[in-house]
Amino acid sequence: MRIGIFGGAFDPFHRGHYEIIRAVQAYSNPNPNPDPNLIPNPSLIPDPNPNPNQTHGNRLLHKLLIVPSYISPHNEKGAMTPMEIRLPIIAKSIEPFGDFCHVDTLEMDIRGATDAPATTATATTATDATATTATDATTATATDEPSYTYHTLVALRNRYPANHHLYFICGADALASVRSWYRYGDLFRLATFVVVPREGVDTVAVVDDLRREFGDDSVLIVPMSTVDVSSTAVRMACSADDHASNEHTPLEGMLSEGMVDSVRKIYCSDGVKSVIIRENES
Numbered sequence: 001m002r003i004g005i006f007g008g009a010f011d012p013f014h015r016g017h018y019e020i021i022r023a024v025q026a027y028s029n030p031n032p033n034p035d036p037n038l039i040p041n042p043s044l045i046p047d048p049n050p051n052p053n054q055t056h057g058n059r060l061l062h063k064l065l066i067v068p069s070y071i072s073p074h075n076e077k078g079a080m081t082p083m084e085i086r087l088p089i090i091a092k093s094i095e096p097f098g099d100f101c102h103v104d105t106l107e108m109d110i111r112g113a114t115d116a117p118a119t120t121a122t123a124t125t126a127t128d129a130t131a132t133t134a135t136d137a138t139t140a141t142a143t144d145e146p147s148y149t150y151h152t153l154v155a156l157r158n159r160y161p162a163n164h165h166l167y168f169i170c171g172a173d174a175l176a177s178v179r180s181w182y183r184y185g186d187l188f189r190l191a192t193f194v195v196v197p198r199e200g201v202d203t204v205a206v207v208d209d210l211r212r213e214f215g216d217d218s219v220l221i222v223p224m225s226t227v228d229v230s231s232t233a234v235r236m237a238c239s240a241d242d243h244a245s246n247e248h249t250p251l252e253g254m255l256s257e258g259m260v261d262s263v264r265k266i267y268c269s270d271g272v273k274s275v276i277i278r279e280n281e282s
Helices: 015-026 083-093 095-100 106-111 134-141 149-159 172-176 184-190 203-214 231-240 260-267 270-276
Strands: 002-008 063-068 101-103 165-171 192-196 219-221
Touching: 002 015, 002 149, 015 063, 015 095, 015 165, 015 192, 063 083, 063 095, 063 106, 083 095, 083 101, 083 260, 095 101, 106 149, 149 165, 149 184, 165 172, 172 192, 172 203, 184 192, 192 203, 203 219, 231 260
Parallel strands: 002 063, 002 165, 063 101, 165 192, 192 219
Antiparallel strands: none
16 A cells, blocks of 8 residues: 655645645546646556555555644744644645545654653564664654654554555655755655655756665656745735635635635634744745
């Protein structure tokens, strides 16, 4: 089985996030209908464990996990909106994707184990190439340190059998700086990277550079049109938004369909306005 991981602060979840999931799902349908906004991706590889009762073809993923960061390494400590505020927006935003897409509270669940005894068992389902102790995943993240991608992938690798393959989704801008990430070399043995284009970034050059180091199958490309929106811009629009007005709001172009009222209710409240203007990742 192929399992995708789409992580981030999602503070809040916006149309750019939605379009990434839509593009990934378009390549993950067992019998996909061509999407005129996407071009064929020659980088997809055959399913290593095909189900004889289904025709997967070049199916990219079987399911996608949305993994909100508990504390993002790109944010100052305490700067993010609490996860319990972010989660309802994320969950409602991904409803159109049905069973393909699920919110995974892995990072919040691990943080909740801070006072619990750390397990010392080694995950028996991981192959030699990906074997890592559960202790590494638990003790490394059950603290106030940032939510590093490495810790998330280790925990997920320990969760699933060896014949389940992980695919980590990120933007080309993030991938371009991956060598500055915590234990970046280990990331490519834990998961295959799936990259989506970003405005102003030469995606092919970034991917080719990493493939020379980690192999041709280390990074896949999902072509899609870029969406010029960020969580920072959404929060700033919320701060300026008069939710009592019936006039057109910039939020309508920043969020997926039907999400304006929900984001207003949570992010435009007086309790949140005081903390939403801050630097953050998109």
